[in-house]
Structure formats: C-alpha cells, structure tokens
Amino acid sequence: MGQKGREIVGPEVNGIISLLNQAVAAEALAAYRYLYLSRWAAGMEAAEIAEAFTKTSEEEWQHMSRLMDRIVELGGRPLTRPSEWENGSYAKFHEPPRDQTDLKTMVVDSLAVERVAIEFYRDLVRKTEGKDMVTYLLAMELLADEVKDEEFFESLLKGWK
Numbered sequence: 001m002g003q004k005g006r007e008i009v010g011p012e013v014n015g016i017i018s019l020l021n022q023a024v025a026a027e028a029l030a031a032y033r034y035l036y037l038s039r040w041a042a043g044m045e046a047a048e049i050a051e052a053f054t055k056t057s058e059e060e061w062q063h064m065s066r067l068m069d070r071i072v073e074l075g076g077r078p079l080t081r082p083s084e085w086e087n088g089s090y091a092k093f094h095e096p097p098r099d100q101t102d103l104k105t106m107v108v109d110s111l112a113v114e115r116v117a118i119e120f121y122r123d124l125v126r127k128t129e130g131k132d133m134v135t136y137l138l139a140m141e142l143l144a145d146e147v148k149d150e151e152f153f154e155s156l157l158k159g160w161k
C-alpha cells in the first residue's frame with residue numbers, strides 16, 4: 001500500500017502493527033501445532049482428526065500470510081525471528097500431549113486456542129473500527145474462520161461424550 005493508504009490509518013498505525021505481529025506469532029504457533037498434531041495423532045479415530053488438523057494448520061498458515069501482508073502494507077515489519085513467536089504471541093503455546101492416542105487433550109487444547117483467537121480478533125475488530133477499515137475487514141474475516149474452527153472442535157468433543 002502506498003502513502004495514502006497508510007495516511008488514512010492515522011496515528012494509531014504503530015499500535016495496530018504491533019497487534020498484527022502478535023497475531024502473526026499466534027498463527028505461526030497454531031499452524032505448527034496443528035501440523036504437529038496431524039502427524040502425531042494415532043489410534044482409533046485418528047485418521048479423520050489428523051486430516052482436520054492438517055486442514056486447520058493450512059488455514060492458520062494462510063492467516064499468518066494475510067497478517068504479514070497487512071503489516072507490510074502499513075509500512076511495518078513482520079516478526080523476523082521464529083524465536084519471537086512464543087513470547088510475541090497473545091496466547092500461550094499448548095504443547096502436544098506425550099500420548100499419541102490422547103486425541104481428547106489435542107481437541108480440548110485446540111478449542112482453547114480457537115477461543116483465545118476469537119477474543120483477540122473480536123478486540124482487533126473493535127480497535128480498528130472507524131480507524132483502519134482494511135485491517136478491520138481482515139480481522140472480521142479471520143474472526144469468522146476462528147468461530148468455524150471452534151464450532152468444529154466443539155462438535156468433535158460432543159461426539160465423544
């Protein structure tokens with residue numbers, strides 16, 4: 001984005017870039033974690049869940065790329081080092097369970113990841129409303145994706161009870 005595109009965002013641009021970088025970190029952790037789980041999950045019912053983890057991982061990776069695009073558009077710099085992901089994220093990293101057949105923990109933790117993401121993007125929507133329409137729109141779209149993810153993991157859990 002050029003000069004005008006940045007100008008219309010106004011003085012809060014640095015704060016918005018910093019929030020977007022927190023989201024980059026969180027999405028990177030989420031993408032890695034889902035990919036890990038897709039390879040780690042084993043046992044009965046694992047195949048279907050592993051496939052869902054693969055799909056979700058790709059989606060979170062996509063989210064990260066869109067957030068990075070927006071940071072660059074705003075004249076910012078996306079996080080440069082993977083070591084910044086864990087400390088820079090708005091959410092903690094849920095380490096995959098040691099037990100490969102513990103699909104339930106994998107799903108319960110995934111639900112927690114998605115719920116924190118929903119809260120974060122809801123806040124980002126509020127903070128950018130009327131100030132940065134492009135980030136506002138992006139935050140709404142990502143929010144809608146995370147809501148779908150939550151719904152999916154919630155329905156998986158219901159099936160187990």
Ligand SMILES: [Fe+2]
Nearest residue numbers: 027059060063
């Ligand atoms: Fe995401």
Ligand SMILES: [Fe+2]
Nearest residue numbers: 114145146149
């Ligand atoms: Fe998600």
